[in-house]
Amino acid sequence: MHKTVLLHESVDALNLTKGGIYVDCTAGAGGHTEEIVKRMNDQVKVIGLDLDEDALKRSEERIKNTNLKSDVLWRLSNFRNFDSVLSEEKIEKVDGFLLDLGFSSYQIEDSGRGFSFLRDEPLEMTLQKTAGPADITAKMIVNEWSEESIANIIYGYGNERFSRRIAREIVSVREKELIETTSQLVGIIENAVPFFYRKGRIHPATKTFQALRIAVNDELGALEEFLEKSFDFLNQDGRIAIISFHSLEDRIVKNFFRKKKDEKEGVLVVKKPIVPKDEELKENPRSRSAKLRIIQKK
Ligand SMILES: C[S@@+](CC[C@H](N)C(=O)[O-])C[C@H]1O[C@@H](n2cnc3c(N)ncnc32)[C@H](O)[C@@H]1O
Known part of the structure; x- marks a missing residue:
């Protein structure tokens, strides 16, 4: 089972409001979307993206199993192309983007695509x-x-x-x-x-x-392309919350957020990144390198 990292902190970061539209750019195992649905039911719309079709199926199933009212659209897409998904859905602006970068435990354990050096699998590594x-x-x-x-x-x-x-x-x-x-x-x-x-x-x-x-997976390129487009699609006061797992990703996020702050287009919601508390670190060693940064559009 994939344990969602910084679950409450990252969903708090979105500042969910009734009638809002939120994009879970990395559906994974549906952990973050489930938390959004638990808090807001169908009072918000969620668009869940992933480029792994198994991740989308798993997420969809998970939300169904909550038996809660929800308004979630699942789309197979790289988040670098989120704008195409929005335009297909005739959505011009959203209120939040959430990115929980990297790969899920399912991809390491079950995908058979060579993410783990502890298994004998074909050398693919495609998400x-x-x-x-x-x-x-x-x-x-x-x-x-x-x-x-x-x-x-x-x-x-x-x-x-x-x-x-x-x-x-x-x-x-x-x-x-x-x-x-x-x-x-x-x-x-x-x-x-x-x-x-x-x-x-x-x-x-x-x-x-x-x-x-x-x-x-051109992971850094995808993140940069996403960031470059993201602000144009955010409503005023809309937020971007990003959990990164290594310094290369975190540097890209930090520099982009700082640039938006300097250009007076955004406000940093937290000055220092949020990191997992001791309790989470104990329960989920995968969370040890996680950093959550949040920006709000002015
Ligand atoms: C850490 S997992 C997300 C887990 C999820 N937040 C949860 O709590 O269940 C990251 C997911 O992002 C997906 N992913 C990574 N890069 C992506 C990209 N550029 N576009 C779309 N999905 C991506 C991976 O396939 C993986 O399923």
Whole structure:
């Protein structure tokens, strides 16, 4: 079961008001939307987006099971394209956007798409269930991209200090065989890094896997594109609440919110990001890197 992070804090952040329209940009397991529906029933409209169709099905089922009155639309879409969904629904402005970035526990545990270095799965790492012909997969990156590009990704998105050694080992192995599975990649990483690192506190593949996932899904590009468009679609006093899980995402959110504040278009609802309390950290270790930032449109 996916445990929703900063559940109450992030729904409080939306400042829900009767008649409002809210976009849950990362439906996931429906945890945040469920909380909105529990508080407001069908007095607000929610549009739930996800690019994983299983996430949408799961979320829809969850809201049905509450037996509460609700007004929720589920749409399969990247949140970078939220404007297309709104225009299809003939909605010009909304009162809040909520983003709970990254991936859900279901995607790690059940998707079979290679998010976990602890499982032997095909190296896909696409957040969407079925990758289209134009979509990049982790398998494509490790087998087709240049050694330098691979090293740059692993360093830039994973902050992996052994990025060059890992990229070199990937290229040397792929000359002999296609790299198709997570187990192959884990073996390559273990061979490339020094002994002490292999036996360190975190699994030696952690950072490389994070980096590949970010690259495959263009996660930072999607966030930037979303932010650039978001303000034009917010009503006055509308809010954006974003939970990020690593410093690259958080920096993008922080800088964008600061820019809107400096341009006098927005007000920071909290100066410092909200982080999980001890109790949540104890119950859900995944929440340890979460940061919630909130801005309100002037
Ligand atoms: C952390 S989970 C959200 C969990 C959800 N808030 C809950 O409480 O159940 C993140 C979800 O966002 C989705 N996601 C990530 N990037 C996305 C994007 N650019 N567009 C749409 N969905 C995205 C993932 O597929 C995943 O289902």
